[in-house]
Amino acid sequence: MTIDTTPKMTWWNRLSHPGQFVALTRPLILPLALLTGVLFAAGLWYGFFSSPPEKYMGDTVRIMYVHVPTAWLSQFVYATMAVSALGTLVWRHPMADVSMKAAAPLGAAFTAMALFTGSLWGRPTWGTFWEWDGRMTSTLVLLFIYLGIVALWRAFDDQLRAARVVAIFTLVGAVNIPIIKFSVDWWSTLHQPASVFRADGPTMPGEILTPLFVMFFAFTFLFITLQLAAMHTEVRRRRITTLERRAARGEA
Amino acid sequence: MSGFISVLTREIRLSLRGGGEVLTLVLFFVIVGAIVPFAVGPDKVLLARIAPGIVWIAAFLAMLLGLEKLFGPDRADGTLALYRLADLPLSAVVGAKVIAHWLTSALPLILASPVLALLLAMDGETFWRMVLSLLLGTPALAGFGAIGAAITVATRRGGLLAPILIAPLSVPVLIFGVGAISASGGPDQAQAAALLLAALSLMVVVLSPFAAALAVDWGED
Secondary structure, X not given: OOOOOOOOOOHHHHHOOHHHHHHHHHHHHHHHHHXXXXXXXXXXXXXXXXXXXXXXXXXXXXHHHXXXXXXXXXXXXXXXXXXXXXXXXXXXXXXXXHHHHHHHHHHHHHHHHHHHHHHHHHHHHHOOOOOOOHHHHHHHHHHHHHHHHHHHHHHOOOHHHHHHHHHHHHHHHHHHHHHHHHHHHHHHHHHOOOOOOOOOOOOOOHHHHHHHHHHHHHHHHHHHXXXXXXXXXXXXXXXXXXXXXXXXXXOO | OHHHHXXXXXXXXXXXXXXXXXXXXXXXXXXXXHHHHHHHOOOHHHHHHHHHXXXXXXXXXXXXXXXXXXXXXXXXXXXXXXXXXXXXXXHHHHXXXXXXXXXXXXXXXXXXXXXXXXXXXXXXXXXHHHHHHHHHHXXXXXXXXXXXXXXHOOOOOHHXXXXXXXXXXXXXXXXXXXXXXXXXXXXXXXXXHHHHHHHHHHHHHHHHHHHHHHHHHHHOO
């Protein structure tokens, strides 16, 4: 009796081949993009025309429909990167480091957007663009970590080697982010008791929650679409690099 | 164990005989602290209030200076490649390096801190709290520094990149370090900060050699 030891072509194995990955996920991009577009159209329509201005903050409450989803994504993208980093370190999955690399600039962009809309919102409601509040400060630190990771990717020539090193730093950061968050909360409550900004806030009526949820899904699907597109771009970029090297060696 | 001790003594000997490196570091620490009054004015009340922050910033910057020496020269002359092949686990080598880094670039700063305390108009009680806070917190900075140095050792512009990567991670150390000195939150707050700082340092010192060794190992081909 012989035992068949050839690896099975499971979906997991197929996903780890860059070409197969692109072939499998490429048809997903258009539906995802359309879904994102529809969600954005609905969310913006609800947000602008169908929801009432808030009692205390007036029309500025509409900033929330962009602010809250981007702030959620700023953390969700880091979780994506941390899971991808585990994929790189534990399974050496070739698409995990592509995913890690694609997510870093997206996370930085969403975090910057959350900070930007937050300060736009803070000006009319709290009277200041920036407050050293616990949440804002930890988001700013998160932005610095994202930018550091992007810079680290660019510092390496060999992207495969970069992937493993960046994965280690991403995981070190993942362990640290809760500590940073805790320490910043401790620090800002010590210096300035929570007076301007309360986490629970006024309870929201349904007319405000609906556009918020729609925008939440719109932004999440935007991230998924952009992530897949960026991964495809990265796969192609690596293929071009390989072809260029081969051409330079005169093997082409 | 003998390998661990010999790596440790080698590191210390190298930095002590390397032409006054330690002295330069101490000088940098004192000068950074002493230059602040020129920027904010010689108001003693103000200086005493911001002194904990100044001391910690000076210590943080001074400890960044020595980072390039941590793995750079060893990589350049091939010692790092030998370490990777040695019987001693790489994490033990890195652990010895972290300890040596603390002994040669944090301990001298703590010894020099009375000078800064004097220049920044600290009172006696605050001074002792500052010494305690530096003793408890600098091991965490050394550990984070080792991670940063290990991650960037294989890159071209590592020297510039490491501080950018480490600074966000060091935010808790600075917060608890300054919190352990300043009495603005009451003595029990300062004690809580000191305990949290010690916990952070213990965790970082234990975990950082493994992370840094992994980064050194996988950063090479």
